[in-house]
Amino acid sequence: MKNILLLLFAFCFAVLFVSCGGAAERPSSPGPVVPSDNNWPVTVENLTIANKPKRVVSLSPALTETIYSLALSESMIGRSDFCDYPAQVLELESVGTAQMMDIQKLLALQPDYVLTQIELSALDMQKLQEMGAQVLLIPRASTIEGMLNIYKDLFIFFRGLNQGVSDGENYCENFSQQLNQIFDSVPDLPQYSAIYIVGLNIFDTAATPDTLEGQLMAGLGLKNIAENGKNWHYGFANLEKDNPELIIASNSISFEGLRENAYFADIDAVRQSRIFFVNKVSFERQSPRLLLDLRALKEMIYA
Secondary structure, three states: OHHHHHHHHHHHHHHHHHHHHHOOOOOOOOOOOOOOOOOOOEEEOOEEEOOOOOOEEEOOHHHHHHHHHOOOHHHEEEEOOOOOOOHHHHHOEEOEOOOOEOHHHHHHHOOOEEEEOOOOOHHHHHHHHHOOOEEEEOOOOOOHHHHHHHHHHHHHHHHOHHHHHHHHHHHHHHHHHHHHHHHHOOOOOOOEEEEEEOOOOOOOEOOOOOOHHHHHHHHOOEEEOOOOOOOOEOOHHHHHHHOOOEEEEEOOOOHHHHHOOOOOOOOHHHHOOOEEEEOHHHHHHOOOOHHHHHHHHHHHHOO
16 A cells, blocks of 8 residues: 555656656747848958948049949948039048048048048058958059949949849949940941040140040040050150041140140141040049940030
């Protein structure tokens, strides 16, 4: 009888232990799965971007204008003194220039990235690194392909690997189609000989075939008299011999200046007023508005 009581007691104790949680706990249900952002990290121009940029300062008027043209400006917090287009750029805090940054203003802004098209001094690089800012250098393009690559780099920088690549490819495909439409609409006529100049005080300088401007000239069906030059070098002493039929000139040059210049005064293009002025800033900055000015140039030449 005593053994039976002991067995009943042990059974009741076991039941009580299990009901009070002595058994192994069931695993809890997992919470909602948060998808990881597979757009980051990403590498642009040898710089690794760990996360989506949130506070960006641009020290390049060309990059700033392009960023706004591509509708990528949501993270912009600062600009250089020379960044002036489009108008809403002026609402950003100005922090000096790439050659002379206002470090105190940058400290106040606390950017995570600073964009530039020219190399910064070692001292400025050190100061930016000390405040936790990374520097992305995107050099100016010398070809049409290079210009499109800048657009793609900016899409990837701001939107990441997958979305950035996709958006950049789509945008550049559309841009290329518009550019080719301009080139394809050039009349099938004998080529005009031409020269593209950016200043009269910069002697022996003209767009050569290895420049973006030289490629645009070729697309417009022009014969570049600086075809044997490289890296913007063309001897003005050759003008009398080459005698271009038309001149494409930056709007920083005046017609009077050409007529009074010893190298240009007697060539046919000047005597016949075959001079076409283009927006210096538009071509220098290589932003998408270049398409508008290029289309207008084509219409003027072949009017």
